[in-house]
Amino acid sequence: MTAPKPSELAFVPFVSVENMMRLVNRIGVAEMLSGLAGYIEDDFRRWELFDKTPRVAAHSKEGVIELMPTSDGETYGFKYVNGHPKNTREGLQTVTAFGLLADVATGYPVLLTEMTLLTALRTAATSALVAKYLAPSGADTMALIGNGAQSEFQALAMQAICGVTKLRLYDIDPRATAKAMRNLAGRGFELTACKTAEEAILGAQIITTCTADKQYATILSDNMVGAGVHINAIGGDCPGKTELHPGILTRADVFVEYPPQTRIEGEIQQMPEDFPVTEFWQVVTGAAQGRRDARQITLFDGVGFATEDFSALRYVRDRMQGTGLYQELDLLADPDDPRDLFGMLTRATGVAAA
Amino acid sequence: MTAPKPSELAFVPFVSVENMMRLVNRIGVAEMLSGLAGYIEDDFRRWELFDKTPRVAAHSKEGVIELMPTSDGETYGFKYVNGHPKNTREGLQTVTAFGLLADVATGYPVLLTEMTLLTALRTAATSALVAKYLAPSGADTMALIGNGAQSEFQALAMQAICGVTKLRLYDIDPRATAKAMRNLAGRGFELTACKTAEEAILGAQIITTCTADKQYATILSDNMVGAGVHINAIGGDCPGKTELHPGILTRADVFVEYPPQTRIEGEIQQMPEDFPVTEFWQVVTGAAQGRRDARQITLFDGVGFATEDFSALRYVRDRMQGTGLYQELDLLADPDDPRDLFGMLTRATGVAAA
Numbered sequence: 155m156t157a158p159k160p161s162e163l164a165f166v167p168f169v170s171v172e173n174m175m176r177l178v179n180r181i182g183v184a185e186m187l188s189g190l191a192g193y194i195e196d197d198f199r200r201w202e203l204f205d206k207t208p209r210v211a212a213h214s215k216e217g218v219i220e221l222m223p224t225s226d227g228e229t230y231g232f233k234y235v236n237g238h239p240k241n242t243r244e245g246l247q248t249v250t251a252f253g254l255l256a257d258v259a260t261g262y263p264v265l266l267t268e269m270t271l272l273t274a275l276r277t278a279a280t281s282a283l284v285a286k287y288l289a290p291s292g293a294d295t296m297a298l299i300g301n302g303a304q305s306e307f308q309a310l311a312m313q314a315i316c317g318v319t320k321l322r323l324y325d326i327d328p329r330a331t332a333k334a335m336r337n338l339a340g341r342g343f344e345l346t347a348c349k350t351a352e353e354a355i356l357g358a359q360i361i362t363t364c365t366a367d368k369q370y371a372t373i374l375s376d377n378m379v380g381a382g383v384h385i386n387a388i389g390g391d392c393p394g395k396t397e398l399h400p401g402i403l404t405r406a407d408v409f410v411e412y413p414p415q416t417r418i419e420g421e422i423q424q425m426p427e428d429f430p431v432t433e434f435w436q437v438v439t440g441a442a443q444g445r446r447d448a449r450q451i452t453l454f455d456g457v458g459f460a461t462e463d464f465s466a467l468r469y470v471r472d473r474m475q476g477t478g479l480y481q482e483l484d485l486l487a488d489p490d491d492p493r494d495l496f497g498m499l500t501r502a503t504g505v506a507a508a
Numbered sequence: 509m510t511a512p513k514p515s516e517l518a519f520v521p522f523v524s525v526e527n528m529m530r531l532v533n534r535i536g537v538a539e540m541l542s543g544l545a546g547y548i549e550d551d552f553r554r555w556e557l558f559d560k561t562p563r564v565a566a567h568s569k570e571g572v573i574e575l576m577p578t579s580d581g582e583t584y585g586f587k588y589v590n591g592h593p594k595n596t597r598e599g600l601q602t603v604t605a606f607g608l609l610a611d612v613a614t615g616y617p618v619l620l621t622e623m624t625l626l627t628a629l630r631t632a633a634t635s636a637l638v639a640k641y642l643a644p645s646g647a648d649t650m651a652l653i654g655n656g657a658q659s660e661f662q663a664l665a666m667q668a669i670c671g672v673t674k675l676r677l678y679d680i681d682p683r684a685t686a687k688a689m690r691n692l693a694g695r696g697f698e699l700t701a702c703k704t705a706e707e708a709i710l711g712a713q714i715i716t717t718c719t720a721d722k723q724y725a726t727i728l729s730d731n732m733v734g735a736g737v738h739i740n741a742i743g744g745d746c747p748g749k750t751e752l753h754p755g756i757l758t759r760a761d762v763f764v765e766y767p768p769q770t771r772i773e774g775e776i777q778q779m780p781e782d783f784p785v786t787e788f789w790q791v792v793t794g795a796a797q798g799r800r801d802a803r804q805i806t807l808f809d810g811v812g813f814a815t816e817d818f819s820a821l822r823y824v825r826d827r828m829q830g831t832g833l834y835q836e837l838d839l840l841a842d843p844d845d846p847r848d849l850f851g852m853l854t855r856a857t858g859v860a861a862a
Contacts, residue, residue, distance in 0.1 A: 164525060170838035171518060175856035183853070210564050212579045214612045219584050221575050225566045230573050232588070234608065236615020242846045246614055250840045254588065258568045260600055261590020270841035274849055303843075306850035330847055337850050483837075484524035486604045487624035489657075492596045493684055495628055496660035496691050499537070502529035 293359035376401030730755030
């Protein structure tokens with residue numbers, strides 16, 4: 155007797171990296187970034203519904219492994235994600251991730267998916283969504299400081315959602331800039347490779363910093379930032395890793411996702427516990443003001459929050475339907491009689507288990 | 509041009525339910541329970557090494573979804589597990605689970621596996637390990653109250669590790685008892701089906717309670733428990749769910765896995781915050797005393813802790829080598845140049861992403 159086939163209940167749809175790439179390319183990167191931003195915006199709008207908790211982090215000297223759970227009461231989601239800046243030197247990704255959605259009513263998983271690519275997309279979609287609310291009107295030029303794995307996604311999201319057409323790129327490693335220039339060529343940007351961060355920010359209304367070193371760095375010093383810009387600071391995202399001089403923080407109005415997490419991980423870890431911030435979801439709902447005037451410096455201290463992953467997982471669940479771009483994974487034991495797990499096991503070989 | 513094959517780095521070994529059943533049956537249930545108990549004992553012995561945190565729980569009116577992470581500094585593990593008592597009535601499992609091991613140095617996952625079966629095995633192995641230290645010497649009779657999915661595993665672990673040969677079974681539903689009697693027949697037990705919990709505990713030196721209702725229940729009342737027994741209480745494992753009359757707790761010496769978690773989830777949630785307990789790992793290392801004398805009532809208030817899952821994951825990782833009982837899952841995006849995630853995406857179809 156051969157092992158019985160697992161029943162339908164035992165299967166969880168799984169989106170592999172290969173299938174995620176197919177899905178993104180089928181939808182189109184720009185459309186997917188806009189779609190993700192829409193889902194993320196919807197979830198910020200119903201922010202108060204969500205179970206929120208700072209991510210659960212296991213830190214080591216090499217990096218961090220995190221679990222980011224949340225729930226809207228009907229659906230539960232979490233992401234596993236690591237952050238290991240030194241990985242790049244060993245030919246590995248700094249950040250890898252996967253995620254899961256489950257049905258709150260039964261606890262059964264309903265989607266497992268790669269999230270390395272999806273995180274890159276949702277991070278960029280979030281940045282652009284925030285910039286849509288906060289950047290000065292008519293902003294068309296962005297400085298892109300840090301030209302690693304996240305940079306092209308940031309550029310395309312800002313183009314699709316905010317109308318950015320001019321990019322000024324800088325990275326401490328010119329090869330990274332060259333790579334980003336190649337990848338972004340022919341996509342409707344006016345591209346300028348810059349030799350310094352100072353040069354990159356010339357004329358830019360939006361400044362994006364997405365560097366990866368795990369250290370207190372000063373990618374932007376105080377005197378570099380003039381009136382009226384929107385800073386999209388997404389590289390400072392764990393304890394001990396920041397990109398901005400504290401002087402910039404005091405001159406800017408700072409917008410964050412979830413203050414208890416950002417105070418640990420974001421740029422504002424450099425500031426006192428009571429440093430004033432605005433929660434971005436309140437800008438979306440209208441409960442708080444976004445940009446006040448043309449001279450204000452707005453700063454998005456983005457660290458990535460669980461609801462954004464939840465939104466991205468919802469998007470994939472909805473958009474993968476009918477595409478066939480997933481496998482059925484035999485992840486859940488599903489005996490005919492739920493109380494008879496042991497019987498399922500022994501019957502699996504047709505002989506009594508030894 | 510077809511999509512390039514993911515490289516070796518992108519693959520994570522995945523043990524499906526079907527392969528887990530094959531692995532268990534190949535090793536043999538009894539040998540696997542003993543093997544798991546050994547790994548669990550080893551990890552209790554090096555308890556102080558572990559990153560420990562109470563599980564991260566998302567409660568709803570129907571049940572709970574939990575993440576249980578831990579790390580020994582070299583390897584990181586977590587389990588996803590739900591607990592939905594009402595699931596049984598809908599033909600679903602009360603508890604389903606899966607788990608993951610990752611390399612702390614890189615953050616890369618190294619094993620993904622079903623853990624519904626594995627959790628049943630590790631829970632039973634933990635109970636028997638604890639009973640090995642705490643049950644009265646020569647104990648050969650166990651009352652098994654609650655004859656659901658966990659019961660047969662408890663029986664076989666107590667047989668393999670503690671020498672239990674006589675089982676007295678009781679469940680509020682006689683069909684559950686009949687099922688367990690069938691599954692345990694021919695396995696070297698003297699089996700007695702009992703009509704009441706009172707009848708089940710007659711002559712038993714070990715009393716195991718593994719019932720599943722999410723409510724304050726009194727499976728054992730105070731006058732039922734006489735001197736000298738070891739109580740293995742594993743059904744009370746979330747807020748609002750207990751099995752024992754508080755009077756028993758005051759007469760017993762209570763042993764727990766991780767007090768901050770057990771005070772929330774275990775039988776001792778009924779007691780004051782400072783109710784005295786002994787941490788089981790200290791019994792293993794010799795730092796605390798186990799059973800003192802023949803008349804003492806010892807009580808294991810087991811709720812299941814992340815290190816036990818970690819031990820079970822380590823065991824599977826070690827024992828699956830060479831068996832072929834796993835698939836390679838394309839879970840991690842792995843571009844040739846780690847900074848060029850976008851290039852990997854656009855090259856996946858051989859055409860530029862739209």
